Amino acid sequence: MTAQTQADVTIVGAGIVGICCALSLQEKGKRVRLIDKDAPGQGASHGNAGVISPWSCVPQSMPGLWKKIPGMLLDPEGPVAVRPAYLPKFLPWAVRFLRAGRADRVAEISAAMAALVRPNVDIYRRHLAGTGHEHLVQASWYVHLYRNAAAADLNGLGWRLRAAEGAPIEVVSGDELREIEPCVSPDYQAAILVKDQARALSPGRIGAVLADKVRALGGEVLRTRVHRLQRDGDGWSLATDEGELRSAQVVTAAGAWSLGLLEPFGVRLPLVSERGYHLLFRSPGVTLANSVVDVEAKFVTSSMEMGLRSAGTAEFARADAKPNDARARMLAKQTKRILPDLDTADTEEWMGVRPSLPDSLPCIGEVPGQPGLFTAFGHSHYGLGMAPMTGRIVADLATGTPPNLDLSPYSLTRFGRFH
Numbered sequence: 424m425t426a427q428t429q430a431d432v433t434i435v436g437a438g439i440v441g442i443c444c445a446l447s448l449q450e451k452g453k454r455v456r457l458i459d460k461d462a463p464g465q466g467a468s469h470g471n472a473g474v475i476s477p478w479s480c481v482p483q484s485m486p487g488l489w490k491k492i493p494g495m496l497l498d499p500e501g502p503v504a505v506r507p508a509y510l511p512k513f514l515p516w517a518v519r520f521l522r523a524g525r526a527d528r529v530a531e532i533s534a535a536m537a538a539l540v541r542p543n544v545d546i547y548r549r550h551l552a553g554t555g556h557e558h559l560v561q562a563s564w565y566v567h568l569y570r571n572a573a574a575a576d577l578n579g580l581g582w583r584l585r586a587a588e589g590a591p592i593e594v595v596s597g598d599e600l601r602e603i604e605p606c607v608s609p610d611y612q613a614a615i616l617v618k619d620q621a622r623a624l625s626p627g628r629i630g631a632v633l634a635d636k637v638r639a640l641g642g643e644v645l646r647t648r649v650h651r652l653q654r655d656g657d658g659w660s661l662a663t664d665e666g667e668l669r670s671a672q673v674v675t676a677a678g679a680w681s682l683g684l685l686e687p688f689g690v691r692l693p694l695v696s697e698r699g700y701h702l703l704f705r706s707p708g709v710t711l712a713n714s715v716v717d718v719e720a721k722f723v724t725s726s727m728e729m730g731l732r733s734a735g736t737a738e739f740a741r742a743d744a745k746p747n748d749a750r751a752r753m754l755a756k757q758t759k760r761i762l763p764d765l766d767t768a769d770t771e772e773w774m775g776v777r778p779s780l781p782d783s784l785p786c787i788g789e790v791p792g793q794p795g796l797f798t799a800f801g802h803s804h805y806g807l808g809m810a811p812m813t814g815r816i817v818a819d820l821a822t823g824t825p826p827n828l829d830l831s832p833y834s835l836t837r838f839g840r841f842h
């Protein structure tokens with residue numbers, strides 16, 4: 424182990440956020456070290472639904488959502504579950520979450536989300552250029568399925584927020600839908616298409632390929648666990664399983680695990696682990712050309728390199744609690760409703776942890792009073808799409824370049840509990 428090596432910037436967490444930070448820092452000439460206890464890109468960043476949308480600007484908490492929550496929680500096959508042991512952590516978070524869904528807050532949050540997702544496809548293409556794996560990000564539409572044609576209504580607030588950001592949106596009939604996606608059941612009478620976006624053919628492989636690029640550009644990629652961060656003169660020292668490491672600057676991009684490293688510096692945040700599941704159909708017998716979402720059941724299904732992946736659901740529970748594979752398996756029945764000819768014989772379940780803050784926005788910035796310590800976590804449902812711009816912002820901050828956007832919506836102090 425290179426116990427005494429000195430990096431300009433050490434990034435803790437090699438999920439897609441940490442990896443994008445590393446690449447953008449390298450573009451600015453920084454020597455980076457990327458550390459993960461596991462292989463790069465294999466946490467939440469591996470198992471997600473692969474949606475890369477420059478138009479993901481609709482927060483999770485929206486006006487009127489509170490009326491639907493009891494029904495969602497009571498339905499065992501519903502999209503939301505809370506483990507009883509997690510209630511003490513979840514309930515105060517849920518109050519803030521519902522508050523973030525007030526009509527007057529939603530437009531501000533949406534604009535701040537839009538700023539983080541807008542250039543995502545272009546930046547991914549640039550990061551992948553020259554790797555030989557450019558095809559892993561495919562041009563795609565986002566097809567929102569409706570059983571009831573009347574519900575496909577562009578006057579809904581979510582659609583108005585996307586339209587305000589310039590998203591190319593179109594309503595199509597059931598027949599038109601089946602010209603675009605022939606395998607989708609005739610039960611769906613309409614769809615709303617969001618055009619000009621992309622999807623990942625294998626989110627995990629994008630992470631692995633881009634981590635290889637970090638290495639090829641001279642970065643260090645280490646597999647070890649970081650236990651503690653400490654000031655060390657002008658820089659930082661990191662206590663790891665492999666010994667002490669030094670770094671001029673540090674970025675915490677450890678997803679749902681980030682707070683453990685920051686609490687010693689007074690950082691207190693309502694960050695919860697919002698676990699999601701996917702079910703992979705290894706030999707699906709059907710394919711989709713786009714990311715497809717069942718608006719009512721709230722999950723996304725998409726053809727990937729490994730098969731067809733259906734991903735979604737929110738389960739609030741400790742990050743390391745045992746997965747409830749039934750939540751992944753219920754996606755078989757639900758996906759079959761979309762794709763009646765789907766072969767469900769050969770499947771694989773997966774669970775991963777979204778790092779979720781109440782307002783659907785991450786924390787990106789320097790920790791107050793701790794020069795050279797930056798945060799890049801809390802991307803909840805949108806981390807694949809927000810990672811490229813997060814990386815750019817972090818690289819600007821670490822090199823003293825004023826970022827050309829207002830960072831206050833992503834501030835660590837916005838929840839008011841910092842000391």
Ligand SMILES: Cc1cc2nc3c(=O)[nH]c(=O)nc-3n(C[C@H](O)[C@H](O)[C@H](O)COP(=O)(O)OP(=O)(O)OC[C@H]3O[C@@H](n4cnc5c(N)ncnc54)[C@H](O)[C@@H]3O)c2cc1C
Nearest residue numbers: 436438440460466468471472474649678699805806807808
């Ligand atoms: C089912 C599901 C579907 C989703 N679909 C989409 C989608 O379609 N589009 C989208 O944009 N987003 C989606 N998301 C969200 C997205 O996957 C996450 O927001 C994103 O992956 C978070 O990335 P991250 O790098 O912050 O975290 P992670 O991928 O969790 O990476 C954090 C890394 O930090 C490492 N780490 C933690 N602590 C330490 C430590 N002490 N020392 C060393 N290493 C450490 C972990 O091992 C991990 O690899 C989805 C999420 C889920 C669960």
